[in-house]
Amino acid sequence: MSGEAGLSRRRFLQVIAGTAGALIVGVRAATATATDAPVPLDMLGDALYGLGLYVRIDADGTVLIGARDPDTGTGVATSLPRIIADELDADWQHVRVVPLGLGVTNGNGEPRWMYGQQVGGTGNSMPRAWRDLRAAGALARWLLIQAAAQQLGVPADRLRTEKSMVISPDGRRLRYGELAAAAAKIAPPQNPPATKTPDRYTLIGQPAGDANARDIVTGQTPYSLDQHFGDAVVAVLAHCPWPDGQLDGLDSADALAIKGVLKVIELKPDPKLPPGQTVIAPAVAVIAETTWLALQGRRALKLSWKPGASGNENTGALEQQATSLLNSDSAPTTRVRDDGDVEKAGRKAARRVEATYYQPWLAHAVSEPMNCLVRLDKTSATLYVPTQSPQQAWTVVQRLTGLLPDQIDIRVPRIGGGYGRRLDHDYVAEAVLLAQAIDKPLRLFWPRDEDLTHDYYRSGCVHKFNAIVDSKRHILAWNQRLASASALTGRGISSDRLWTSEVDLNQLPAGFVPNYRSDWFSLTSSIPRGPHRGMPHITNAFAVDSFIDEIAHALKEDPLDTRLRLIGEPRLVPLQGGGAIDTARLVNVLKLVADRISWKDWLRSVNGLGIACWYVDGAYVAHAVEVSMQGEQLTIQRVVCAVDVGRVINPMGLEGQIAGATLDALSNTLNLAITVKDGKVQQSNWKDYPLASMAQLPKTVEVITVPGEGDPIGASFLAMPSAAPALANAVFRVSAVRVRRLPLMKELLRLL
Amino acid sequence: MAQDPAAPAIHETDITPASVRPGIDLQINGEHFRHTGDPQMPLLWYLRDVLRLDGTKYGGEHGEGGADLVLVDGKATSAIGVPMGKLADKQVVTVEGLADAKGVLHPLQQAFIDEDAIGCGYCTPGWLIASMDLLNRRKDPSDSDIDTLPNLCRCGCQTRVRSAIKRAAASMKQGAKA
Numbered sequence: 001m002s003g004e005a006g007l008s009r010r011r012f013l014q015v016i017a018g019t020a021g022a023l024i025v026g027v028r029a030a031t032a033t034a035t036d037a038p039v040p041l042d043m044l045g046d047a048l049y050g051l052g053l054y055v056r057i058d059a060d061g062t063v064l065i066g067a068r069d070p071d072t073g074t075g076v077a078t079s080l081p082r083i084i085a086d087e088l089d090a091d092w093q094h095v096r097v098v099p100l101g102l103g104v105t106n107g108n109g110e111p112r113w114m115y116g117q118q119v120g121g122t123g124n125s126m127p128r129a130w131r132d133l134r135a136a137g138a139l140a141r142w143l144l145i146q147a148a149a150q151q152l153g154v155p156a157d158r159l160r161t162e163k164s165m166v167i168s169p170d171g172r173r174l175r176y177g178e179l180a181a182a183a184a185k186i187a188p189p190q191n192p193p194a195t196k197t198p199d200r201y202t203l204i205g206q207p208a209g210d211a212n213a214r215d216i217v218t219g220q221t222p223y224s225l226d227q228h229f230g231d232a233v234v235a236v237l238a239h240c241p242w243p244d245g246q247l248d249g250l251d252s253a254d255a256l257a258i259k260g261v262l263k264v265i266e267l268k269p270d271p272k273l274p275p276g277q278t279v280i281a282p283a284v285a286v287i288a289e290t291t292w293l294a295l296q297g298r299r300a301l302k303l304s305w306k307p308g309a310s311g312n313e314n315t316g317a318l319e320q321q322a323t324s325l326l327n328s329d330s331a332p333t334t335r336v337r338d339d340g341d342v343e344k345a346g347r348k349a350a351r352r353v354e355a356t357y358y359q360p361w362l363a364h365a366v367s368e369p370m371n372c373l374v375r376l377d378k379t380s381a382t383l384y385v386p387t388q389s390p391q392q393a394w395t396v397v398q399r400l401t402g403l404l405p406d407q408i409d410i411r412v413p414r415i416g417g418g419y420g421r422r423l424d425h426d427y428v429a430e431a432v433l434l435a436q437a438i439d440k441p442l443r444l445f446w447p448r449d450e451d452l453t454h455d456y457y458r459s460g461c462v463h464k465f466n467a468i469v470d471s472k473r474h475i476l477a478w479n480q481r482l483a484s485a486s487a488l489t490g491r492g493i494s495s496d497r498l499w500t501s502e503v504d505l506n507q508l509p510a511g512f513v514p515n516y517r518s519d520w521f522s523l524t525s526s527i528p529r530g531p532h533r534g535m536p537h538i539t540n541a542f543a544v545d546s547f548i549d550e551i552a553h554a555l556k557e558d559p560l561d562t563r564l565r566l567i568g569e570p571r572l573v574p575l576q577g578g579g580a581i582d583t584a585r586l587v588n589v590l591k592l593v594a595d596r597i598s599w600k601d602w603l604r605s606v607n608g609l610g611i612a613c614w615y616v617d618g619a620y621v622a623h624a625v626e627v628s629m630q631g632e633q634l635t636i637q638r639v640v641c642a643v644d645v646g647r648v649i650n651p652m653g654l655e656g657q658i659a660g661a662t663l664d665a666l667s668n669t670l671n672l673a674i675t676v677k678d679g680k681v682q683q684s685n686w687k688d689y690p691l692a693s694m695a696q697l698p699k700t701v702e703v704i705t706v707p708g709e710g711d712p713i714g715a716s717f718l719a720m721p722s723a724a725p726a727l728a729n730a731v732f733r734v735s736a737v738r739v740r741r742l743p744l745m746k747e748l749l750r751l752l
Numbered sequence: 753m754a755q756d757p758a759a760p761a762i763h764e765t766d767i768t769p770a771s772v773r774p775g776i777d778l779q780i781n782g783e784h785f786r787h788t789g790d791p792q793m794p795l796l797w798y799l800r801d802v803l804r805l806d807g808t809k810y811g812g813e814h815g816e817g818g819a820d821l822v823l824v825d826g827k828a829t830s831a832i833g834v835p836m837g838k839l840a841d842k843q844v845v846t847v848e849g850l851a852d853a854k855g856v857l858h859p860l861q862q863a864f865i866d867e868d869a870i871g872c873g874y875c876t877p878g879w880l881i882a883s884m885d886l887l888n889r890r891k892d893p894s895d896s897d898i899d900t901l902p903n904l905c906r907c908g909c910q911t912r913v914r915s916a917i918k919r920a921a922a923s924m925k926q927g928a929k930a
Contacts, residue, residue: 071872072872073871073872073873073874073907209865209866209868209870210865210868210870210873212873213864213865213868213870214857214865216870216873216876217847217850217857217861217864217865217870217876217880218807218847218848218850218851218857218861219805219806219807219808219846219847219848219877220807220848221873222806223806223809223874225806225809225810226800226806228804234801290797290801290802291797291800291801292790292793292794292797292801365906366906367809367811367817367819367872367874367875367904367905367906367907368809368872368874369810414872414873415872416809416872416873416874416875417871417872417874417906417907419906447812447813448810448811448812448813449813652868653868656868656870656871656909656912659908659911659912660871660907660908660909661908662908663908663909663910663911664906664907664908667906667908685812685813685814685816686811686812686816686817686904687814687816691817691904691905691906693899693901693902693904694898694899694900694901694903694910694913694914695899695900697910697911698911699895699911699914700911700914700915701911
């Protein structure tokens with residue numbers, strides 16, 4: 001028995017009776033045949049993968065909820081299921097959450113994505129979930145109520161639900177588990193049941209810890225690296241230091257002499273494919289029975305590599321090139337925005353302020369290194385992939401295997417960090433190619449040095465600003481010139497759109513200054529680049545928010561006053577491309593952090609106070625930071641962050657994301673830089689690339705969340721942009737040193 | 753595969769003695785194991801590849817970052833830094849062994865849950881082990897004691913871990929009084 005209710009134009013919620021009286025609400029592609037798709041074998045038993053469903057209610061009352069998007073630490077494996085559970089009125093204590101893995105069916109050889117878009121860590125899981133996942137919970141609840149109405153002989157509209165029970169006005173209660181079997185036999189309504197009004201939310205807006213917390217603290221949560229196929233071999237790679245280089249000599253005799261080392265295989269990138277879809281650099285793989293043997297085998301390789309054109313590249317030279325471009329009269333690669341007339345405004349200048357900021361190259365530096373477990377045969381591929389985008393992983397596997405869409409099973413367990421690294425799938429290509437070459441199930445494993453030296457880095461960049469301030473202290477003109485190497489180069493993006501990964505069209509203070517210009521200058525580099533968390537806001541917020549502080553200093557005034565004057569009266573400032581910035585909300589987050597950190601002491605405090613704010617895709621964030629200096633010792637005494645993200649689904653999860661992103665941003669800012677010399681990345685371990693230690697970071701991050709009624713907005717990287725400039729502004733107050741070059745500690749110690 | 757199967761616990765009542773293969777005898781989470789393979793193999797790969805006790809994570813080749821910490825005779829030790837040959841007769845505790853035999857969580861584990869001191873969770877086992885080591889040495893750890901933890905975390909869980917350690921210390925003190 002089954003039926004369906006519309007979820008969207010292309011996808012339909014489907015009701016299935018599972019074994020042992022389970023009610024299942026899930027989805028299937030609209031193009032599937034009229035007959036029911038077979039119930040996946042796994043759905044019948046206890047196995048957690050291949051469920052292809054959003055909700056399963058078992059006769060014993062257990063509610064299983066599938067998490068659609070990969071969780072890289074963003075908390076979506078908790079918050080997405082809670083959205084469903086709230087509509088379902090499920091008892092959260094008895095909800096079990098499982099990662100869904102990729103949902104794909106075969107539509108005449110083309111993939112049909114069962115769950116729509118599946119992507120994690122890009123800030124849009126929550127808005128998408130809010131639009132469509134509530135319907136799954138609402139439908140299951142509707143079916144359970146209908147079943148209860150039949151059993152109790154009470155009209156459905158007189159029944160209510162609470163904590164996995166249907167309750168009748170006369171006090172009789174039926175548990176969901178008791179109703180599941182009957183509910184599965186009820187035909188779904190023609191129109192999707194209405195979702196709840198906010199006054200009836202029971203879980204949304206209430207704090208919840210990570211749904212997998214108990215498993216994590218007991219070491220029971222398997223990441224991809226912890227999955228096993230009984231007979232899998234292990235491949236460890238040595239990549240060429242230069243992505244465009246080549247193998248110059250290979251002696252694998254010593255490696256192959258190690259008992260248990262099976263094979264040494266050469267891999268090459270496919271030059272026809274964009275970065276992220278093929279091998280990242282020429283490589284030699286050692287395949288062995290165990291990880292330890294493969295690592296020993298890699299050590300025993302005698303390898304020499306020849307550089308390609310990138311062998312001449314140096315990050316220092318790139319920066320000089322950027323600086324001379326910005327100081328020259330050359331036309332920009334793209335004039336991103338040009339409001340008013342910057343040049344005319346410049347002629348009636350009351351005061352000019354100018355500054356240049358330098359930010360380094362960065363790595364993704366995820367905690368779980370690149371890996372992939374793959375089993376191939378003629379008619380199927382099964383992979384455990386730590387990916388933020390299972391559909392992109394599927395594309396890579398399909399191209400290399402030629403299998404039909406639904407013959408490829410991509411399983412996505414919890415992931416040890418993403419930050420954009422796992423939107424690319426070079427490591428999946430490597431795993432598949434090696435498994436094909438050795439004709440065995442295979443685990444690909446990148447040791448840390450490979451992970452740090454072979455990445456799609458964030459380009460270093462230089463921002464040069466000129467501002468004109470009139471006699472009434474209004475910023476009359478803002479001219480921003482930015483040079484960087486686009487993250488999108490070679491990725492099928494037209495050359496007039498390459499700036500989009502580097503600068504935002506609507507970033508502050510665009511729309512707040514009558515004459516505003518933003519120019520982007522493209523740098524040419526062969527160092528691999530790709531998407532990064534919070535791009536392009538982080539580099540721009542650091543430069544812009546530092547510069548506003550410099551304007552305040554030039555005006556000899558409190559930088560909070562400068563900012564409030566710049567933002568102005570409560571109003572909506574339209575964004576190019578639609579939407580608007582609500583200045584009242586922006587001012588609100590600024591004032592919240594200012595009040596909390598006692599900004600009124602800004603002038604007198606022996607410690608330095610710094611402030612910054614930013615706007616990201618409908619969400620508002622501000623940071624205030626207090627630092628002290630003793631000799632060369634910088635201590636971050638306090639950090640306050642206020643955010644306004646619309647409706648808060650899980651306040652505890654949000655607080656964790658905000659505190660976590662703040663600390664990550666501080667860590668990046670304090671210490672980190674990737675440098676390239678003669679085309680080779682110089683950093684290969686946590687000592688060279690020192691994430692901040694416990695001692696360097698503040699003891700707490702005070703998070704203030706603004707209650708909201710609007711649709712929820714993703715918050716996983718929201719707190720990154722304004723943290724670094726607030727820190728640099730605080731450092732200026734305490735030390736009189738304006739840090740215009742990151743990483744901050746190195747520059748501060750140089751200038752002290 | 754060049755692995756030695758996990759040896760079952762030795763019971764004195766076993767009647768027929770198996771022929772004894774030379775090896776390294778050690779206790780892991782209270783159970784007896786005999787490693788008969790390469791004594792140079794780091795404990796991390798023995799745990800992960802041989803025993804499939806996957807809670808202990810790989811962080812880097814030199815153990816930086818602390819994801820691979822385990823307790824060896826009660827002291828936090830990098831599992832990738834210690835070869836099996838050095839572990840004869842040692843007591844190893846991994847994250848899987850922190851809860852008691854009935855599955856009751858250690859107050860430290862409970863504190864990590866209560867403070868939601870978890871980001872992606874990959875480095876959490878290492879934080880737990882380092883914190884356990886600290887609590888073994890200091891019943892009431894100060895902020896500067898906590899500052900000495902060697903662990904790294906890109907998700908930014910440090911402030912919540914700090915709260916969790918303090919919460920655990922308080923709860924263990926109460927437990928000791930009761």
